[in-house]
Amino acid sequence: MASALDNPLLFLLALILFPLSVIAQTNGRISLGSSLSTSDNFSWVSPSGYFAFGFKPVADKNLFLLAIWFDKVPEKTIVWSAQRGNLVLYGSKVELKSSGQLVLSNNQGQEIWTAQVTNGSATSAAILDTGNLVLWNSNSGITWQSFDQSTDTILPSQILDMGTTLSSRETETNYSSGKFELRFQTDGNLVLYTTNLLTNYLYNAYWSSGTAGTDSQMIFNQSGYIYLRQTNGSVHNLTSGAIVSTTNFYHRATLDFDGVFRQYTYPKNGSSNRNWPAGSWSVVWSVPSDICMAIRDDFGSGACGFNSxxxxxxxxxxxxxxxxxxxxxxxxxxxxxxxxxxxxxxxxxxxxxxxxxxxxxxxxxxxxxxxxxxxxxxxxxxxxxxxxxxxxxxxxxxxxxxxxxxxxxxxxxxxxxxxxxxxxxxxxxxxxxxxxxxxxxxx
Incomplete structure (x- = not known):
């Protein structure tokens, strides 16, 4: 039987029917006009296949979250999402438009989220092996990146400037912003707060790095260590003890829904690594050590809800x-x-x-x-x-x-x-x- 390659018309028809999202990634770059839909079951993946960007079903097969996740980890752990917990219905689409805008549209065709680009319009995009989704202009300058729009997780090679905030999820399965925040304040102090979700009012801090008064950056380096690098040259380490290699392990640091900031590792070879638990993330370190005792405030319910x-x-x-x-x-x-x-x-x-x-x-x-x-x-x-x-x-x-x-x-x-x-x-x-x-x- 003749294949589509033997017949130019069949080959052209195959290209038309084949998802544009896959064609656009043959060279690692996502070209203008590329799109993903909840109905095509495809995603844009990083060169190594470690990370993917696309629509992930959440709770209900008809509800989706536009997100980035670890694609080779069985539970497909999400590290970033657009619009946090605002889920979209089946039939929604994300498109890198010919105008250079990355746009999410709902199943009615209404644009509900746009990546706010700088430095001119984007001419291409990519999901990198770092887990960073980037939009590039014609000079290969970054016009937008997900690393600048962190939700609850940071990854190796990511740098946070003062004024950045991580917000927890509402629950383990609800990706809406929760009541806990990690704020890298403009005074150089890294602080954990509980918040009032209706007003965003900050209650008392329940943990801090104690680094107020110094200009610094929060760095998650490619070796898997997290620290504050201050402009006077000093370093305030957050990661405690030895760390396993990022070559053999996935790393992430997440402000979890329970208010604890944890750094995790996961063996890239899964169950073949006999020294580490298969199929689960291991905690490297966390703060605070006992959140039940750490939170003490005249307002709010504490780590758990009222009356518990x-x-x-x-x-x-x-x-x-x-x-x-x-x-x-x-x-x-x-x-x-x-x-x-x-x-x-x-x-x-x-x-x-x-x-x-x-x-x-x-x-x-x-x-x-x-x-x-x-x-x-x-x-x-x-x-x-x-x-x-x-x-x-x-x-x-x-x-x-x-x-x-x-x-x-x-x-x-x-x-x-x-x-x-x-x-x-x-x-x-x-x-x-x-x-x-x-x-x-x-x-």
Whole structure:
């Protein structure tokens, strides 16, 4: 049977039907007029094939994120995305237009995102082996690059200037901006903050590099080390200890959805590297070491949601739990906070506990606290006095007793944490009728 190469008409037809996105990458450069669609199942890849740019299905086969990802890592870990969590529907398209603009259009043909180029219009584009998507002008000058528009991740060879911000995801699977930010401030200090998502108001910092007062750049070098290089010649290292080679390992540093900034490695040969876990990213270092204890603020919920408490699990990551007779607002998101599964103690004279015997009790949880929800403090007090003070107060949801101190807490509870260093005990007020119910996880 004759092939398309034997028939010029068949060959021409094959070229017409073959996706332009693939043809455009034969020399590593993406030419003007090239496009990708959610329907063609293709992506633009780096020369080595390490990285890819295109549409990635997220959560639902009909929803897509325009993103860059590690293409040879099984889970296709995303390192950058356009429009963060604004997903597009099937039929959307990204195109390097003949005008030199990289444009994302939705399935109705409306342009919803454009790479804001400088130094003239782009004449070509490429996804580099560094994971950087670049647009070039006719003089091979960069007119736009994804490295200048970081979302939650940085990669080797990337340099951040002062004034740059990384924002966490909202959840592990929701790529919208979350409540944590890593800010490389204009004073030279690298700082982690929690934020109010509605107003972008910054709450108190929960970690900083302590380098304020020096002009510097944050560098993730090609050897896999992250450091602040200051204009006076000094270097402030962030990566701690020895690092594995970038030749044999993928590297990334991500401000994760849980508020911890972590540097990761992944063996390029996958399971063939017997000294490293197959099929997973390994943490090289992270800050802060215990985010449950690091966040302490008068505002916001803390590392976990309101009315929950945070603890570091066996994987050294924060996990969020509800007290007895409380349940998650969203069972699919344990960081969403908790709500009471009972009607609170009545403040009416004839309410529960007044004429019909005790309707509430105090359940103990050692080494647990919600330090920023106080409305009353007694000292000196013994435990019996602390218990009584909470039981007769309809506003008291929890009492904390430690030494000779007693604090009464109101809802919503914030900055909850469990840690052996907390000391004392939490006395949580719950209905007696549920006292025989199955306890959730208790430390």
């Amino acid at each position: 408490y945070c603890m570091i699990d066996e994987t050294q990551r924060p996990s969020c739990h509800c007290p007895l007779d409380y349940s998650y607002f969203d069972p699919n998101n344990t960081f969403s906070g908790c709500k009471p599964d009972f009607v609170s103690q009545s403040c009416e004279p004839d309410g529960p506990g007044k004429d019909h015997g005790p309707q509430f009790q105090l359940i103990e949880m050692a080494n647990t606290d919600w330090p920023m929800s106080d409305f009353e403090h007694y000292n000196p007090f013994n435990e019996d006095q602390c218990r009584e003070a909470c039981m007769v107060d309809c506003f008291c949801a929890v009492a904390i007793f430690r030494g000779t101190d007693c604090w009464k807490k109101k809802l919503p509870l914030s900055n909850g944490r469990f840690n052996s260093g907390v000391g004392g005990k939490a006395l949580i007020k719950v209905p007696v009728v549920n006292s025989s119910s199955q306890f959730p996880f208790l430390p």
